Amino acid sequence: MLEENELIMLVLGLAILIRLLTTYERLRKIPHNTSLLLSFVAFFAATVATICEGYLLPDLFNLMEHLLYMTSAVLLTFWLWSFFKHFEGGAGSQ
Amino acid sequence: MIAIIDAFSLGFCCLAMAILIGKSKNSPLMRDQKLLLGGLILFMGVYYFCIFVKWAGITGRLEAFENFEGALIPMWWAFVFYALMNMIATNEIKESESKYRLIVENQSELILKMDPDLKIRFASPSFCRMIGKPEADVLGRPLLSILDQKGESFLPYEVFNKTVDPSQPAYFEKIVKTSQGERLLAWHLSALTREGDGKDVFIAVGRDITEKSRTEKKLASMDHRYRTLMENLPVGIFRASIEGQGRLLMVNKAAAAMLGYDSELELLKIPVSDIFSDNGQRRELIKRIKAEGVIVGVEAALRKKDGAIIFGSVTMNMIEDENNIYVDGIIENVTNVRQALNALNSSERLHRQAQLIAKVGHWEQDITTMTYEYSEGLADILKIPKNLTLDFDDVKRLIHPEDLQTVLNEFGKSVKSRTEYDMTHRYVLSDGEVKYVHSKCVHEFDADGNHTKSIGTVQDVTEIKVLESDKHNTERQLRQAQKLEAIGTLAGGIAHDFNNILTPILGFSQMLAENLPDDTRNRESAQAIYEAALRASDLVGHILTFSRQADAERMPVHVAAILKEAVKFVRASIPSTINIKQDIQTNCLPVLADPTQIHQIIMNLSTNAYYAMQEKGGELTISLKQKRRTDLFPDLEESDANGMYYLHLKVQDTGQGMDKETMDRIFDPYFTTKKRGEGTGLGLSTVIGILNQLGGRISVESKIDAGTVFNVYLPCMEKLPSAAAASSSQPAKGNGQEVLVVDDEGTVANMLSQMLKNLDYVPTAVSDSLTALELIQAAPQKFALVISDLTMPNLTGVELAKKAAELNPDLPFILSSGLGDGISGKASESPNIKDILHKPITRSALGRVVNAVLNPEN
Numbered sequence: 001m002l003e004e005n006e007l008i009m010l011v012l013g014l015a016i017l018i019r020l021l022t023t024y025e026r027l028r029k030i031p032h033n034t035s036l037l038l039s040f041v042a043f044f045a046a047t048v049a050t051i052c053e054g055y056l057l058p059d060l061f062n063l064m065e066h067l068l069y070m071t072s073a074v075l076l077t078f079w080l081w082s083f084f085k086h087f088e089g090g091a092g093s094q
Numbered sequence: 095m096i097a098i099i100d101a102f103s104l105g106f107c108c109l110a111m112a113i114l115i116g117k118s119k120n121s122p123l124m125r126d127q128k129l130l131l132g133g134l135i136l137f138m139g140v141y142y143f144c145i146f147v148k149w150a151g152i153t154g155r156l157e158a159f160e161n162f163e164g165a166l167i168p169m170w171w172a173f174v175f176y177a178l179m180n181m182i183a184t185n186e187i188k189e190s191e192s193k194y195r196l197i198v199e200n201q202s203e204l205i206l207k208m209d210p211d212l213k214i215r216f217a218s219p220s221f222c223r224m225i226g227k228p229e230a231d232v233l234g235r236p237l238l239s240i241l242d243q244k245g246e247s248f249l250p251y252e253v254f255n256k257t258v259d260p261s262q263p264a265y266f267e268k269i270v271k272t273s274q275g276e277r278l279l280a281w282h283l284s285a286l287t288r289e290g291d292g293k294d295v296f297i298a299v300g301r302d303i304t305e306k307s308r309t310e311k312k313l314a315s316m317d318h319r320y321r322t323l324m325e326n327l328p329v330g331i332f333r334a335s336i337e338g339q340g341r342l343l344m345v346n347k348a349a350a351a352m353l354g355y356d357s358e359l360e361l362l363k364i365p366v367s368d369i370f371s372d373n374g375q376r377r378e379l380i381k382r383i384k385a386e387g388v389i390v391g392v393e394a395a396l397r398k399k400d401g402a403i404i405f406g407s408v409t410m411n412m413i414e415d416e417n418n419i420y421v422d423g424i425i426e427n428v429t430n431v432r433q434a435l436n437a438l439n440s441s442e443r444l445h446r447q448a449q450l451i452a453k454v455g456h457w458e459q460d461i462t463t464m465t466y467e468y469s470e471g472l473a474d475i476l477k478i479p480k481n482l483t484l485d486f487d488d489v490k491r492l493i494h495p496e497d498l499q500t501v502l503n504e505f506g507k508s509v510k511s512r513t514e515y516d517m518t519h520r521y522v523l524s525d526g527e528v529k530y531v532h533s534k535c536v537h538e539f540d541a542d543g544n545h546t547k548s549i550g551t552v553q554d555v556t557e558i559k560v561l562e563s564d565k566h567n568t569e570r571q572l573r574q575a576q577k578l579e580a581i582g583t584l585a586g587g588i589a590h591d592f593n594n595i596l597t598p599i600l601g602f603s604q605m606l607a608e609n610l611p612d613d614t615r616n617r618e619s620a621q622a623i624y625e626a627a628l629r630a631s632d633l634v635g636h637i638l639t640f641s642r643q644a645d646a647e648r649m650p651v652h653v654a655a656i657l658k659e660a661v662k663f664v665r666a667s668i669p670s671t672i673n674i675k676q677d678i679q680t681n682c683l684p685v686l687a688d689p690t691q692i693h694q695i696i697m698n699l700s701t702n703a704y705y706a707m708q709e710k711g712g713e714l715t716i717s718l719k720q721k722r723r724t725d726l727f728p729d730l731e732e733s734d735a736n737g738m739y740y741l742h743l744k745v746q747d748t749g750q751g752m753d754k755e756t757m758d759r760i761f762d763p764y765f766t767t768k769k770r771g772e773g774t775g776l777g778l779s780t781v782i783g784i785l786n787q788l789g790g791r792i793s794v795e796s797k798i799d800a801g802t803v804f805n806v807y808l809p810c811m812e813k814l815p816s817a818a819a820a821s822s823s824q825p826a827k828g829n830g831q832e833v834l835v836v837d838d839e840g841t842v843a844n845m846l847s848q849m850l851k852n853l854d855y856v857p858t859a860v861s862d863s864l865t866a867l868e869l870i871q872a873a874p875q876k877f878a879l880v881i882s883d884l885t886m887p888n889l890t891g892v893e894l895a896k897k898a899a900e901l902n903p904d905l906p907f908i909l910s911s912g913l914g915d916g917i918s919g920k921a922s923e924s925p926n927i928k929d930i931l932h933k934p935i936t937r938s939a940l941g942r943v944v945n946a947v948l949n950p951e952n
Contacts, residue, residue, distance in 0.1 A: 005161035011166035020175060027175070029182040036178075037440050043138075047164075066099040066149075069142060075108035076135070080110050084117035 002020040006051050013044040041073035042068045100146035107139035134170040136165055200664070204279070204300035210286065212237045214777045227275030264702040267303065278304045309936050330406070332426035335418065336380050340366025343420060352406070355400035371395035371403050383412045383421060393428060404429045414688035444469060452754060453554035457535075461545050474555045475531070477523045490765040494520035494528065501533075509545050530559040540757060570587040589634045590885070593912025593933030594839045596634070600627040601845035605852060631934045636910075650684035650811055653692055653741055657718055660696040661729055664714075672709030681808035683721040683739055691784045692808075698777040699804050705768060706749025706802060714805070715746040718727060726807060739810040748801040757796055781806075828855035831878035836860040836866040836894065837910070838886040842933075846881060846910075849937045855944070863889035868898055874902035879948055883930070885912040897923040906947050910935060 020037065027033050046068035047073060052062035118128050123302040127539060144160035195409060198205055199219045207216035212563065217232045225232070264283040284297040311666070326332050342362045353369065355361040370376040372395055379758025383389050389410045396406050410423035446469075449455060455472025459465070476492060493501055495517035506513035513537045520920045521530050535550025607620035611947040661676050668674075681763050696716075703714050719742045726740050752760070753766075759765045761782050785792055789809050796802040833855045837843040840861040847859035858877070860866045863886045870877065880898060884893040889897070893908040907926050912933040928947045931940065 003161070005165045006915065008165040009168055012165070014170075016168055016172045016175070018173070025102070026179050026182065029186075030178050040175075043167070043171070043638075062096065066096050066103070066145070066200040070099050070103040070106070073110070073138060073142065076138070077106045077110040077113065080113045080117075080131075080135075084113065084121055085357075086579075087121045 002051060002054060006047065009047045010027040013047050016040070017044055030083075031063060032079055034077060035075050035079035035082060039072045039079060042072035046072065097146055097150040100142050100149055102586040102810075103142040104139055104146055107135055107142055111135045111139065123177075123181060124184075127181055130170070130173045130177045130361055134167070136172045137170050141167060154538040165758065202302075202741060204297075204298075204302075206237065207301070208237060208296045210294050212294070212296075214240075221300070223578040224272045224274070224277070232636070240298055255304075255904075264853065267307075277302050278307050279452050299409065299904060319731050328425075331423075332425065333413075333422050334366050335420045336366075337419070340376070341365060349425060352404070353424065354402070355394065368715055369396055371397045376793070379410070382411055384419075386790050387412050389423075393432070396425070405432045450474065453557075454551055456549070457898070459550075461547060477525065477527075477553060492521050492523070494522050496520070500755060502691075505535075505548075508535075509548075512537060512539070515548075515550065529554055531558045586755060590912035590933075592634050593631070594842055596627050596631050596934035597839075597912075598845040600624060600631065600936060603627060605848055605935055606904075608852075627934065628936075649686070649689070651687045651689045652682070653687075653743070653808065654678050654680045654682050655744070656689055656692050656720055657696055657716065660693055660700065660715060664697070664700045664704070668714075669711075672704060672707050673713045675713055675715045677715070677717035678718075679719050682718065682741055684813050685788070687807045687808070688787050693768040695781050695784055695806060696743070698781050699806070702777060702804075703745055703747035703749065703802070706747050706751070708749075710749075712748035712801070717745070717746075718742070719746045720810065741808040741810060743806040743808065744803060745806070751798040751800050751802055752796040753798060756796060817874055826941045827853050828941075828944065830854060830946070831857055831877055831948060832856045832858065834866060834869060834877040834880045835882075836863055836880065836886070836891075837883040838863075839883070842883070846935065846940065849935075849940050850881075850944070852937065853941045853944070854937060863887070863891075863894050867894060869903055870898050870905070875897075877905060880907065881908045881910060881944070884909045892923050892927070895927050899924055899926040901923045908943060908947055 017040070020040070027037065027072060046065045047067060049061045049065040053059075053065065111132065113217060114128070114132055118618070123131070140161040140825050143158060144156045147156055148160065159559055168273070178429055179332055191443045201218060202220055203218070204221040204224060205218035206214055206221060206585055207215070207426045208214055211238050213234060214232050215234075219229070222229050222232055233858055248449050259424055263285055265281065266283075267278060269278050269279045270713065277299045280303045281505055282299045284299075285294060285766060286294050286426075288294050322579075323345045325348075327346065330352045331346040333344040337342060342364065345358045345361050347358060350356070350361040353361060355364075361840070367373050375394055379392060380388060389408065391409055394406055394408050395403050398404055405428050406425040407424050408423055408426045408819070410421045412419065412421050449469065449471030453468045453471070453475060455475050457466050457468040457472055460467075464486045466486075468478075468484065468488055470480050478492075479485075485934045490498060497580075501517065501519050504517050515533070518530060518532045520530055521527055525643055532553040533549050538547040538549070540546050573757075603620050605622035607617050607624055610617035658676075661674060667675055673734060689880075700714065706712075711916050721738055721740055721742050723738055756767065761778050784790075785806065785808075791807040793805045795803065807834060826848070833850050835843050835846045835850065835857050836858075837859075838844065838861055840859075843859040847857040849859035858869065862871065863882070866880070866882070867889065870880070880895070882894050884891040886894075891907070891909045891911075895909070897909065898905050903926065905926055907924070908928055908929050910931040910933055929943050931943055
């Protein structure tokens with residue numbers, strides 16, 4: 001069953017994703033943007049997996065949901081570390 | 095399992111939060127951006143905590159919070175992305191600002207941003223540096239308060255008074271006082287622009303053009319000077335195209351004036367082809383300038399406006415740009431120079447010719463280098479190559495060794511006394527020829543008195559010297575001739591008297607011998623007297639011959655007789671160490687010649703032969719033979735021959751002989767091998783001259799130490815003298831004709847009378863010319879002939895003949911004289927003088943002449 005909060009997350013995530021795709025050229029200027037974007041994509045995929053588990057293969061999609069949440073957290077952590085490292089090395093002055 | 099995964103997720107969120115907190119200090123993230131990012135991590139952490147708790151089974155009361163959290167997380171993602179993009183934009187703006195600031199701050203132009211009321215909102219560092227104030231003192235202050243120190247408006251008010259459209263950019267230049275002194279600034283003022291904050295601003299960009307302005311002024315000044323110079327230059331300046339007929343693009347006043355045009359504009363309308371007198375030359379010049387690029391100083395004939403031709407020296411430089419080829423050049427009028435040059439050349443040519451004619455050359459000596467420059471005239475005189483530089487040794491070698499010391503001494507004296515050097519000396523040329531020169535020179539000295547240069551002339555006076563020598567010789571010969579003439583006059587006088595004395599001796603002794611019986615001593619004595627008188631008569635004849643009393647008229651001459659006389663004379667003159675051998679054919683035909691000249695030929699050849707044998711003695715052989723022309727000159731053309739017969743006179747000696755070089759020159763006048771004073775060198779040339787007159791020839795053969803042979807050929811007369819007249823020894827007798835004999839010497843008159851009587855004439859002898867004239871007047875027809883002495887008191891023979899002719903024009907006269915052949919001219923003074931008798935007169939001669947006069951038809 002599709003819950004209300006899941007629907008809100010899906011709509012908001014989809015809108016943000018579309019916005020990110022349309023402004024991709026500007027996002028590319030963010031240092032190590034790939035990790036950040038993949039983190040968001042993993043978060044959005046986890047939301048999709050949450051909705052999917054209500055209709056089919058609930059265990060698998062549930063597991064995928066949690067794994068994707070963890071992936072998103074890992075990628076966000078990796079981006080943060082890379083981002084700050086980038087400026088520590090003086091690249092930020094470029 | 096799920097719980098463990100969530101725990102890891104939560105752990106990573108904690109780690110991310112730790113990184114954010116620990117590392118964000120040195121990042122470009124702003125505070126709000128950091129908060130947003132932290133919020134996202136926090137929300138994600140809380141969310142993962144809630145689902146961890148749920149799956150860990152610890153409590154289920156957080157599910158509502160989990161759902162709330164989960165709904166907010168996407169929004170936080172959106173905030174984070176927005177913040178990050180904002181950060182990127184900010185960074186980009188900063189970078190851009192930094193870049194433009196760098197440009198502005200390093201720009202030499204002054205950049206100002208001002209409000210419409212001219213308050214400065216931005217000033218570039220270059221502006222601050224220029225006015226010498228920090229940026230802080232400038233910003234916010236009106237520009238005029240900073241720069242308008244002289245009470246002048248810095249910016250034109252009209253720009254701001256809206257008299258000029260403020261939306262349009264403006265440009266103006268202004269001198270302002272700066273920390274570097276007064277500078278000229280050029281300002282570009284932008285149109286009024288509205289900034290993002292809604293305020294209107296001007297952007298003013300100023301440039302310091304002080305140096306540029308000065309340079310431009312300098313350039314303008316130079317341009318002005320160049321134009322002034324060009325206008326006032328005396329040479330024509332032009333620029334012209336070269337295609338087609340050629341077009342003048344620029345000319346100056348001088349060019350127009352040179353070609354006779356009133357203005358440059360008038361000249362500019364004329365095609366270049368019309369200016370060149372010879373268009374072929376123009377085409378040639380164009381060809382050359384295309385090939386070489388530059389033509390310098392080519393002379394061209396140019397046509398003036400009035401058609402007159404001038405000559406210009408043209409120098410051109412080809413200029414080639416993208417589209418055109420043209421020439422820049424100058425023209426200098428060289429017509430006068432050319433005329434002057436022609437005049438100079440003409441003058442120089444005349445000068446050279448004058449030098450050549452006058453045999454004068456000039457030279458210059460550079461004392462520093464001791465070298466000599468000389469003219470062509472001097473080169474001709476000294477027979478040295480032209481245009482060489484001689485050194486002192488060369489000149490010394492040319493001067494005659496005997497004159498060298500004198501020349502050097504005189505030259506040194508003239509330098510020392512600073513006077514003109516002037517002397518005559520000799521040069522010895524490379525071929526050994528000696529030339530006399532008259533040399534003069536002056537000297538130049540520098541300010542210190544040092545001798546620097548000598549300039550001199552040399553005149554060839556060899557001919558003058560030769561002429562002087564000739565003159566001297568001629569004068570000597572003249573004196574000799576005068577002496578001879580005096581002797582001749584004396585001899586003539588003596589001969590006259592002598593002949594008068596001999597005439598009766600000769601006549602009476604002959605008659606006496608004829609009247610005495612044969613083989614008696616008295617007859618022999620009378621005959622001896624007659625022969626002695628004949629020899630005396632010959633002697634008188636010789637005296638008259640050698641004293642040149644004889645006429646120089648050509649007459650039939652028996653060379654043999656003259657030759658015999660000459661041999662006698664030579665024999666008496668030369669020493670006995672020289673033997674004379676003669677072989678003379680006496681019956682030769684006569685030669686039409688002057689006996690004196692024949693004598694001269696013989697004497698000259700004999701004298702030369704004697705000279706050749708003077709030292710060692712020898713034999714002089716003189717022979718005369720009559721030969722046929724064809725035997726002598728088989729190669730001679732018939733037309734060249736003077737006659738059938740020639741006399742061959744050979745004079746041979748056994749003396750020292752001559753080499754070929756001497757033989758080649760022996761007939762040259764003044765050539766002699768004799769010592770000075772012994773010969774004039776004119777002997778053989780005189781012989782040649784005489785032979786040329788007579789149509790004769792001469793040849794010479796010689797061998798060293800063997801002797802010399804001169805062969806002289808004289809043409810004989812075509813007609814032989816009458817044999818009867820020449821050979822008759824019996825005088826022709828008369829037929830009782832009456833003959834009047836007049837001679838102031840009574841003895842001579844009586845003797846002639848006796849002779850005529852013996853010749854069967856009827857003579858009347860008188861010793862006075864006046865008496866004779868009276869006799870003729872008394873009976874003009876009585877006498878068939880008058881024989882009169884030439885020289886008599888009262889009336890001479892000629893005067894008597896003239897007066898007698900008035901009485902009887904047919905009365906013939908025979909003049910008698912003891913003056914020899916010198917009186918033959920007297921015969922022409924009166925037509926009735928028919929012949930002349932030379933004293934002493936023999937009976938045969940008297941009979942022959944009287945008979946010839948009375949019977950001319952015989």
